[in-house]
Amino acid sequence: MQNMQKEIEEQGAKEKELFDKFMCYCSGNNGELDKAAADTRAQIEELGSRLKAESAEKDGIGQELVDHKKDREGANADLEEATMLRGKENGEFEEMAADSATNIKAMAGAIPALEKGMGGAAFMQMPGSDHLHKLVQSYPNMDPMDRRNALAFLEQSGDYVPAAGQIVGILKAMKDEMEASLKEAEADEAKGAAGFADLKASKEKEVEMATEAIETKMSRAGELAVSVVQTKDALEDATVELADTEKFAAQLKSQCATKEGEWAERSKLRNEEISAISEAISILNDDDALDVFKKALPSSLVQLGFLQRGDGKASRALKAQAILSGVAAKFKDAPVRLALYTLQLKLKSKSGGGFDEVVKMVDDMVVLLGKQQKEDDKQNTWCAGEFDKSADEEAATKSKLASVEAAMDEQQDAISTLMEEISGLTASINELDKSVADATEQRKEEHQEYVDTMQMNEAAMQLVEKAKNRMQKFYNPSLYKAAPKTERTQEEKIIDAGSFAQVTVHDTSDVAPPPPPETFSGPLAKNEKSSGVIGLMDNIVKDLGNDMKDAEYEEKTAQKDYAELMADSQETRAQDTKSLTGKKTTKAETETRLMTTKETRGATSTDLKQTQTYIKDLHASCDFIMQNYDLRKEARANEVEGLKNAKAVLAGASFS
Numbered sequence: 083m084q085n086m087q088k089e090i091e092e093q094g095a096k097e098k099e100l101f102d103k104f105m106c107y108c109s110g111n112n113g114e115l116d117k118a119a120a121d122t123r124a125q126i127e128e129l130g131s132r133l134k135a136e137s138a139e140k141d142g143i144g145q146e147l148v149d150h151k152k153d154r155e156g157a158n159a160d161l162e163e164a165t166m167l168r169g170k171e172n173g174e175f176e177e178m179a180a181d182s183a184t185n186i187k188a189m190a191g192a193i194p195a196l197e198k199g200m201g202g203a204a205f206m207q208m209p210g211s212d213h214l215h216k217l218v219q220s221y222p223n224m225d226p227m228d229r230r231n232a233l234a235f236l237e238q239s240g241d242y243v244p245a246a247g248q249i250v251g252i253l254k255a256m257k258d259e260m261e262a263s264l265k266e267a268e269a270d271e272a273k274g275a276a277g278f279a280d281l282k283a284s285k286e287k288e289v290e291m292a293t294e295a296i297e298t299k300m301s302r303a304g305e306l307a308v309s310v311v312q313t314k315d316a317l318e319d320a321t322v323e324l325a326d327t328e329k330f331a332a333q334l335k336s337q338c339a340t341k342e343g344e345w346a347e348r349s350k351l352r353n354e355e356i357s358a359i360s361e362a363i364s365i366l367n368d369d370d371a372l373d374v375f376k377k378a379l380p381s382s383l384v385q386l387g388f389l390q391r392g393d394g395k396a397s398r399a400l401k402a403q404a405i406l407s408g409v410a411a412k413f414k415d416a417p418v419r420l421a422l423y424t425l426q427l428k429l430k431s432k433s434g435g436g437f438d439e440v441v442k443m444v445d446d447m448v449v450l451l452g453k454q455q456k457e458d459d460k461q462n463t464w465c466a467g468e469f470d471k472s473a474d475e476e477a478a479t480k481s482k483l484a485s486v487e488a489a490m491d492e493q494q495d496a497i498s499t500l501m502e503e504i505s506g507l508t509a510s511i512n513e514l515d516k517s518v519a520d521a522t523e524q525r526k527e528e529h530q531e532y533v534d535t536m537q538m539n540e541a542a543m544q545l546v547e548k549a550k551n552r553m554q555k556f557y558n559p560s561l562y563k564a565a566p567k568t569e570r571t572q573e574e575k576i577i578d579a580g581s582f583a584q585v586t587v588h589d590t591s592d593v594a595p596p597p598p599p600e601t602f603s604g605p606l607a608k609n610e611k612s613s614g615v616i617g618l619m620d621n622i623v624k625d626l627g628n629d630m631k632d633a634e635y636e637e638k639t640a641q642k643d644y645a646e647l648m649a650d651s652q653e654t655r656a657q658d659t660k661s662l663t664g665k666k667t668t669k670a671e672t673e674t675r676l677m678t679t680k681e682t683r684g685a686t687s688t689d690l691k692q693t694q695t696y697i698k699d700l701h702a703s704c705d706f707i708m709q710n711y712d713l714r715k716e717a718r719a720n721e722v723e724g725l726k727n728a729k730a731v732l733a734g735a736s737f738s
Contacts, residue, residue, distance in 0.1 A: 151292075176663065232253070304537060319361075476693045483686045489679050497672050525644045
């Protein structure tokens with residue numbers, strides 16, 4: 083197009099040279115186009131005012147678009163923050179509700195049992211009683227005296243243990259408070275959910291209104307952009323027209339009306355051709371147009387020993403004395419010494435009395451030794467039985483302790499595994515939430531980029547079509563599409579009529595001019611490169627249209643993928659949240675079982691220590707009997723035999 087313009091300008095320069103020579107011949111001025119020039123100046127002033135108003139409105143709409151976008155982004159940010167807070171509040175409520183339900187269930191099971199008169203010691207043997215004990219210890223809204231009484235009842239500790247009825251009253255009060263707190267929390271949760279729903283609806287409405295306003299403003303901004311360009315073109319046209327009118331008026335001063343008219347026609351055609359090409363170049367080279375084309379980028383233009391023996395011979399009495407002395411020396415029994423002492427008195431007194439008393443004492447000692455042997459027999463048998471029984475109990479307790487410790491290890495392993503799984507699920511949910519937020523932000527950016535691209539491409543197409551239409555106006559008038567006509571006012575019609583009268587009235591002269599100098603002749607030929615330029619514009623418009631269709635398809639595909647991603651993410655998050663809640667519940671139950679197992683291990687360890695202490699006590703009381711049983715039995719038999727021998731000697735003794 084620039085080459086075309088240059089060629090036409092060069093050709094015009096040549097003809098101007100010839101015309102200047104001709105104007106040396108022609109002269110004169112009739113001033114009949116002054117009114118037309120004045121009208122054109124008024125039109126230029128009106129177009130200038132309109133251009134300023136439309137430019138100011140366009141700038142204002144641009145600022146309003148920025149404000150609307152900020153409002154929409156703020157509403158979306160508020161909605162995302164509210165959604166995050168609502169999710170956090172709901173999670174806290176779910177955790178509190180589950181804990182309250184567990185506590186209320188424990189209370190509901192404990193109260194009926196205690197109302198039946200069950201004592202604290204018996205109650206604490208029931209399943210789940212440890213949970214109630216912990217609850218009483220940790221419940222915050224409880225009078226300190228009630229807490230001490232309840233704990234004294236459950237632990238059966240202290241000088242004073244409250245009756246079950248008093249404890250039932252305390253537990254019922256705690257249960258009522260827990261139920262009231264749960265009900266209040268449920269009401270607050272419902273209120274919070276309703277408030278969030280209202281806020282969400284409000285923010286979504288705000289986003290919708292902001293979006294609608296943005297679309298409306300963008301549409302108006304597009305219209306203004308086109309109108310500003312058109313007004314600029316009209317102003318340029320008017321300016322050119324004024325110049326042409328003034329030039330033509332100057333030409334009319336020439337007395338060479340025919341040649342002057344011919345020159346005016348040729349000049350007008352050439353100026354219109356140059357103006358059409360120049361305006362088309364100006365439309366495509368305008369800063370706004372260039373910015374539009376850079377953003378549009380159409381495909382066509384651009385990733386532990388104690389026995390001794392003694393013996394002696396003497397008279398029967400002395401022999402009996404010797405036997406008893408031996409027995410007393412060996413066994414150190416008090417009854418034997420008493421019998422020996424009595425016998426010695428009898429021997430010293432020589433009263434001639436018999437030894438019946440000593441014999442009776444010997445008989446009593448024999449009987450006593452028999453009883454002692456029976457006691458040893460009984461004790462030995464009992465000790466052996468107790469040792470066997472205690473050994474069995476110790477083995478059973480050790481086996482139970484090992485089983486309990488194994489169960490405790492298994493529960494601890496299960497808790498560790500659950501903690502890892504809970505941590506993994508929590509991290510997965512957080513990562514999923516971040517991915518959703520990132521995807522949402524990316525979708526917003528992609529959509530905004532799509533909207534901007536469509537607007538820019540549309541504006542670019544309008545600019546190219548406008549430039550093409552301007553070219554058609556000159557080269558192919560039949561394909562030219564004139565701007566829609568508007569109803570003119572009566573005043574404008576009168577002015578037009580007056581202008582027409584002034585333009586059509588010309589002063590004539592009958593004086594024939596002398597022969598003019600040699601100059602141009604024949605009709606002005608239009609530049610033949612115009613069809614190629616117009617065809618190039620058609621290709622640009624076609625490429626822009628194809629890019630808009632591709633962008634529209636990509637936008638629909640991206641929105642569909644985003645919707646599917648959001649649905650999958652929501653389903654995955656719901657499953658992970660459900661699994662997380664289940665694992666937390668399982669962890670809490672396993673921890674409760676672990677505490678019970680630890681208590682069982684403590685009780686079993688205590689039983690084992692008691693059994694071992696009992697075995698130790700058995701050794702202290704039984705080891706001597708069991709280890710010296712045979713010796714003691716043999717010694718006692720020897721002692722009995724000695725006593726019987728002494729008795730026999732005494733029975734055969736005679737004194738004169």
